[in-house]
Amino acid sequence: MSDQKDKSEYGPDEPVIVSKQCKMMNLYPDTYQYCACGRTDDEPFCDGSHSETSLKPKRFKISEPTSVTICLCRHSKTLPYCDGSHTRI
Numbered sequence: 001m002s003d004q005k006d007k008s009e010y011g012p013d014e015p016v017i018v019s020k021q022c023k024m025m026n027l028y029p030d031t032y033q034y035c036a037c038g039r040t041d042d043e044p045f046c047d048g049s050h051s052e053t054s055l056k057p058k059r060f061k062i063s064e065p066t067s068v069t070i071c072l073c074r075h076s077k078t079l080p081y082c083d084g085s086h087t088r089i
Ligand code: FES
Pocket: 034, 035, 036, 037, 038, 039, 040, 045, 046, 047, 048, 049, 050, 051, 055, 056, 057, 058
């Protein structure tokens, strides 16, 4: 049995913990909208699902092709990047 809550169990001001692992991604130069609410169906990018919460996407810019470690627990202090917070929640 999973210890993770269902998305419907989170309050509107509470980001969903999608995973307690981060996600490695190769990103191309562009401006991205990171999903800070954890409710997107286009993980880890915003798809507008935050509209019924008080949470907003976090815009970030990539200037050159880069490998990044993206936070999926939404508790990182350096969103959208992982800072290891998933090991403490
Ligand atoms: S869908 Fe999560 S911040 Fe937009």
